[in-house]
Amino acid sequence: MKKNLTILLIEDDMIEVMKLNRTISKLEYPHKIIEAKNGEEALSILFKKDRLPDIILLDLNMPKLNGIEFLSILKNDSELRYIPTIILTTSNNRKDVLECYKIGVAGYVIKPLKFGDYVELIKRVLDYWSCNELIKG
Amino acid sequence: MENSKIEILERALERQKAARKAAEKILEEKSRELYMVSEELKVSNEKLEESLSQKTSELEGVFLNIIDAYIVMDIMGNVLSMNDAAVEMLGYDASKESFNLTAIVKEEYLEYTEKAFKDLYEKGFYKNYQAIIKTKNNEEKLVQVNSSIIYNKEGKPIAAQGILRDITQENIYKELIEQQKKQLDIIVDHSPIGISLSRKDDIGLLMANNSLTKMFGFSQEEFKKIKLQDLTFDDDKEISEIKRSELYNDEIESYSLNKRYIKKSGEIVWAKTSVTGVKDTNNKVKFHVTTIEDITKEKRALEKLKDSENRLSTLIVHLQSGILLEDNHKNIQVVNKKFNSLFGQCENDNSFQGSKVSYFHEKVKHLFKYPEQFLDINSLVMQKNDEVYKQELELLDGRVIERNGIPIVQDGVYKGYLWSYYDITIGKRYEESLEAQKEKYSSIIANMNLGLLEVDNNDVILLANQSFCDISGYSLNELVGKKAADLILTDDSKVVFDSKMNRRERGISDSYEVKATSKSGETRNWLISGAPNYNVNGKLIGSIGIHLDITEQKNLEKQKEELLNSLEKQNEQLNEYAHIVSHDLKSPLRSISALLSWTKEDFAEKIGEDSLINLNMMEDKVEKMDKLIGDILNYSSIEDQGMNNNDVNVNEVVERIIDTIFIPNHIKVVIKNKLPIIKADSTRLQQLFQNLISNAINYIDKEKGLVEVDFEDAKDFYIFSIKDNGVGIPKEYHEKIFKIFNTLGDYEKSTGIGLSIVKKVVELYKGEIWLESKVGVGTTFFFSIKK
Missing domain, CATH: 3.30.450.20 (PAS domain)
Incomplete structure (x- = not known):
């Protein structure tokens, strides 16, 4: 019994945004994607707190507020901290991995090179999360 | 009645008186007759001899010495005749005047005299009558009278004769001798020296004094049956015997011996024994007097003295x-x-x-x-x-x-x-060499580049060498007598120093660093090596410290530390930078890759065969570039730091690799012998094996490929090997292949980094990598990892 997820994608790379949208449509998933180009934009969306996303997909390397800084702010908020956040990045820097899990992330996935592999990966992640019981805003 | 009795008694008395008178008359007549007889005796010696026959032998002696005073008296004591000697002695002359002997006897002798006369009359003689008489000249004389009765032929006593001797003088001597004898006795008895008198053949002593009895423990009674010879110690008997016989043979008059006796108690007593012979009138030794002096103590003292003398002389000899x-x-x-x-x-x-x-x-x-x-x-x-x-x-x-x-x-x-x-x-020589040594060390101390400081127990400076003066900036005069710590150390260092002083008191030597202030006020770092200083009696008298100015070294050390820190920081930054760069490079690759795949997807029918091939080639290049970026990142992140060296089961690592990497069907990868468990970082180990196994697989040109993983347990190393039956590597490339970006052959996905990573990892584990290869046959890579 799959749920329709509201996904907040925080990604500065336009093509990456396109990759996710294309993947969702290719898979014909009913999930709704909210786009934020960087950390500030994402925070302003979240702090409205009218409709909170079910999960957040977060890129780490971003201009201005980077992924880890954003994550810290998020985890300090009494409400927002409960939103499962999955890191979606090209960097497998061990230091970053440790830091993210320390602050608190629900997952850490590396973007594969090939789009086919990417689709496969996103499918599994979204399938997994749509099976989960989530906090509804 | 009474009167008549008295009358009877008076009459009886009267009768008796008459009878006595009659008897006296008879006696007078009789003595006159006797007198006549004696007159006759006088006339003829022969007649006298006849009449008195051989009355007594002693009388004979008396008459022989007629030069003595001689008197004849009647039995009443009236002197009848006397010789000249008697006249001279008594002063009376019987031929001129009559006198009675009893009359001239002193009053106190009268009774004795009466008794003597009675005895004389009864026994016929009286010897040794002694009494003091008064001569006519009123001289008192002690006389001795030996007298006898003269009997007539009928055996009736008619007179008495007597020989008188004036023994007045003799008696005085006698008394004197008596007195002297008493004194002598006292002396003998109280003498501390034992004295005995013995006769030659007696069984005991005639006399033994108190000291002798005390000395030997025998009583005087017992000594009557014991001779000193009997008590003589066996060893001394012979000489004693010889001396005694010499004495009795009149060869010597006396002798003296130090000899031993055995006391009644069994103890031995050393005695100085002096023996003197006592001769009789015939000049023959009859007695001997022995004086015995206990010299046991002296003897012992002498022996002790001798002993100590002996010891002393032995001592001197040796x-x-x-x-x-x-x-x-x-x-x-x-x-x-x-x-x-x-x-x-x-x-x-x-x-x-x-x-x-x-x-x-x-x-x-x-x-x-x-x-x-x-x-x-x-x-x-x-x-x-x-x-x-x-x-x-x-x-x-x-x-x-x-x-x-x-x-x-x-x-x-x-x-x-x-x-x-x-x-x-x-x-x-020892002294000289000691002196030389001392000089040598003094010169070393004076000239060495280490500051030397000697302090007493209160840290007061006693001595400092030139180097110490140089490094502290003070002159010797300024140092001596001052408290070292107060003068030189900074406050912080004083605390350290105090704790060291405590250790020094317990005899512990050690080295420590302090901060010192030189005379010019400069703070310097010193390394002090301190040791407790003892005097010859092993008493702690202070400590000696060797001081080395390590300020320069210290500064260098600090610089080095700073350098290391900055290096570490830089490394970290570099690592970070590598990641950022790799991300930044990878991101566009991902975009390109996505766009290429979408183009292929979206325009699959419109693009021709050739274009599709080109797009595919583009995808391959993108992929290779992505791998290159990944490899460079891997290579750059192989460092000592961040390695977690745990027990790693190499067998499991290799099996996992075999499971995960792509292996074409015609190739088999096998583990020949079970691989060991070693101490290493599992990620690095995986990189190592994965690169080598991948390489082996990639270069196999045979129909049936075989990759064998094996290991050998050498002494200090594990030697692993990966053997393939691939193309083989020509000898000239055996070294080159390990250099970064160098690739061999035509495997298009090769980045030229794999073996560089392998070599870097092996070197991290202090191992080596080498290979054996035959072109066309195959290659075996060996690498060692230090245990």
Whole structure:
């Protein structure tokens, strides 16, 4: 019994945004994607707190507020901290991995090179999360 | 009745009186007759002899010595006749006047005299009558009278005759002798010396005094049956016997012996025994007087003295210094073994003994380095007899002899001179070498580049060397007497120093660093090596510290530390940078890859075959570039730091690789022997094996490929090997292939980094990598990992 997820994608790379949208449509998933180009934009969306996303997909390397800084702010908020956040990045820097899990992330996935592999990966992640019981805003 | 009785008694008395008168008359007549007879005797000696026959033999003696006073008296004591000697003695002359003997006897002798007369009358003689008489000249004389009765032919006593001797003088002597004897007895009895009198053949002593009884424990009664010979100690019997017989044979008059006796208690007593013979009138020894003096104590003391003398002389003989004793005439009395050996004589040689000291001097002078000097100083000493103290004499053979001499003076009188000689060669050499050593070390201390400081128990400076002055900036004068810590150390360092001082008191030496302030106010770093300092008695008297100024080293160390820190930081930044760069490079690749795949997807029908091939080639290049970026990142992140070295089961690591990497169907990867568990970082190990196994697979050109993973347990290393039956590597490339970006052959996905990563990892584990290869046959890579 799959749920329709509201996904907040925080990604500065336009093509990456396109990759996710294309993947969702290719898979014909009913999930709704909210786009934020960087950390500030994402925070302003979240702090409205009218409709909170079910999960957040977060890129780490971003201009201005980077992924880890954003994550810290998020985890300090009494409400927002409960939103499962999955890191979606090209960097497998061990230091970053440790830091993210320390602050608190629900997952850490590396973007594969090939789009086919990417689709496969996103499918599994979204399938997994749509099976989960989530906090509804 | 009473009166009649009295009358009867009176009448009886009267009768008796008459009877006595009649008897007296008869007696008078009778004595007159006797007188007549004696008159006749006088006339004829022969007649007298006849009439008195051989009455008594003693009378005969009396008459023979008729020069004595002689009287004849009647039995009443009236002197009838007397000779001239009697007249002279008594002053009375019976031929001129009549007198009665009893009348001239002193009153107190009257009774005795009466009794004597009675005895005389009854027994016929009376011997040794002694009484004091008064002569006519009123002189008192003690006379002795021996008298006898003269009987007539009928055997009736008619008169008495007596010989008188004036014994007045004799008696005085006798009394004197008696008195003297008493005094003598007292002396003998109270003498501390035992005295005995014995007769030759008696079984006991005639006399033994108190001291003797006390000395031997026998009573005087017991001594009557014991002779001193009987008590003589067995060993001394023979000589005692000889002496006694000499005495009795009149060969000697007396003798004296120190001999032993056995007391009643069984103890032995040493006694000085003096025996003197007592001769009789025939000049023959009849008695002997023995005086015995207990000398046990003296004897013991003497023995002790002898013992100690013996010990002393043994000591001298064996003394480790040569001893020479001179008497007051410069004669050698004693030399000991050591003395002999010092001067090259046989140890028990006696040639010096008894000779003149000068003989010794002459005899040994050639042994000395300066013989004349030796003789000179000797003659000087001999003149003055002064003390000689620690005089050193050098011998030709290199020995050095030290001698001390002291005159022996007893009660202010010079008795001799005592020399002691020592061989001090070793001590001397030792001293010299000690001196040399001391000089050497002093020079080292003075010239060494280390500051040396000696302090007492209160940290007051006693000594500092030049280097210490140099590094502290103070002069020696400014240092000595000051408290070291107060003068030099910074406050922080003083705390450290105090704790070290505590350790020093417990005898612990150690090294520590302090900050010191030099005279110019500069703060310097010093390394101090401190050790407790003890005196010869092992008592802690302070400490000695060696100071090294390590400010420069310290600064260098600090610089090095800073450098290391900045290096680490830079490394970290570099690592970070590599990641960012790799991300930044990878992101566009991902976009390109996505766009390419979408183009292929979206325009699959519109693009031709050739274009599709081109797009595919583009995808391949993008992929290779992505791998290149990944490999560079891997290579750059292989460092010592961040390695987690745990027990890793290599077998599992390799099996996992075989499971995960792509292996074409015609190739088999096998583990020949079970791989060990080693201490390593599993990620690095995986990189290592994965690269080598991938390489092996990639270069296999045979129909059936085989990759064998094996290992060998060498002594300090594990040697792993990965063997393939691939194309093989020509010899000239065996080294080149490990260099970064170098690739061999035509495997298009090769980045040229894989083997560089492998080599870097192996080197991290202090191992080596090498290979054996035959072109066309295959290659075996070996690498070792240190245990």
